[in-house]
Amino acid sequence: MRNMIEALKNLFRKPATEPFPFGEHKRAEKFRGKIFYDAEKCIGCRLCEKNCPVDAIKFRKKGDIVFDMSSCIFCGMCRDVCPPKCIHYTKEDLMIEKDKKKLVSDKRDWRKQ
């Protein structure tokens, strides 16, 4: 009997899971998602490239740094060491692509977003 009541109640209850991917997708304030790179603030010190544990950052010239999001481990080291704070972590966590090259971000790609 108790089980019956429980089963009937569950017909009208909301699911405990998040309505992903159709509903609202909340992330915490400190969440480390896709990297946003502000090219105008960059001073070209190369600290981010030197300190990346997985070598996902490639420095070309000042204001032109390539981030390979497919090998990034989202540790936050580049953001911590950046003196002018031009690297930010956005809350975007959906980075599913068929082509791996699309995850390598160029300066131009970031401008579009």
Next chain:
Amino acid sequence: MHDFIVPFGPQHPAEKEPMCIRAGLEGETITELDLRFGYVHRGMEKIFEGKGIDQGIYLCERICGLCSESHSMAFTRTIEEMLGLDVPMRVRHLRSIVTELSRLHSHMIWAGFMAHEAGYETLFMYLMRERERIMDILERTTGGRVHYGINKIGTLRYDVPNAKLAKMVEDVDTTLKNIEKYVDTFRNDGTLKERLVGTGMITGIQAKRFGIVGPVARGCGINNDVRKSDPYAAYDLADFEVPTYKGCDAWSRTMVRLEELYESGKIIRQLIKDIPDEKIPAFKFTKADDGDHFARIEAPRGELFYYLKVRDSKIDRLAIRTPSMAVLPMVLKPALMGEKVSDLPIVISSLDPCFSCMERVVIVEKGKEKVYTEPDFRRKFSGR
């Protein structure tokens, strides 16, 4: 003697990670075992060589998904003891709190998985629902759900404000109150007891001889806990007990882990109550002299051992003994011999295996050391 051989794995629905067991059966009883590991070797120890000390902390978190905070704790403990750094009390408190939270969610997913193996799908779902609250706390406080990245050498990435800590206590209390029902099911339910009591026996003598660690040893009546015997972070300030059971079977291990949930809750409550108001030092790059050191901590699965050798302020060698490595290779055979083949998944998951943590390569050629470079290794072993 066996009648026939049943292969279990490398891909098997009952296993989370790839491993292969070829069980020789006589009727339904296992009489012979052939264990094959090495499907998920990632070469993590090699990756560490030549990396900076501050980088190593993030890499070692990626060794394990469930005990990621424990790995970074072990790394920071090793390097801080080596340098003789004085870590502020607030940092120690917060580190212990995050480690206990990660122990909570690790044991909860394990208990759920145990129920799933025993055929209690609903219990698995209920436990995962309650675990979600702990994951949310961790995401709020550290910014990551799996890899927290909050530790730095001598300090933390960010301070956690006291208001958030108060909310944390509330959430942990709610979770522990909600899971009481499910813990009771594990303790008293007839079907679960039938499956778990007396399954996967490891005697106390065997446990001592093999040097087993963690909840598996505590289920055999051996009271070994690094948090008590070699206190680190703020554990010497917390008052808690180490639950031990003398049943030596899968049920005892289950009960040890479930009671540890409440002990973790106790530690979190105490440490948050006593947390001092201090300023957390800012992050600085670590410079270390040449030398080596080792340290150990208590991960959710048992004692975690780190050996670190530093040269030119870079990691020269990092040797890791994960708890699964101390338990699984030794214990699987005595635990599985003489069991029914249908109990095989239950016995394996009662040991809480983590195969990707424990895969190592050892090459010994006629007593002489031989070094394989990566191309050599590929040519010889993977045929590429």
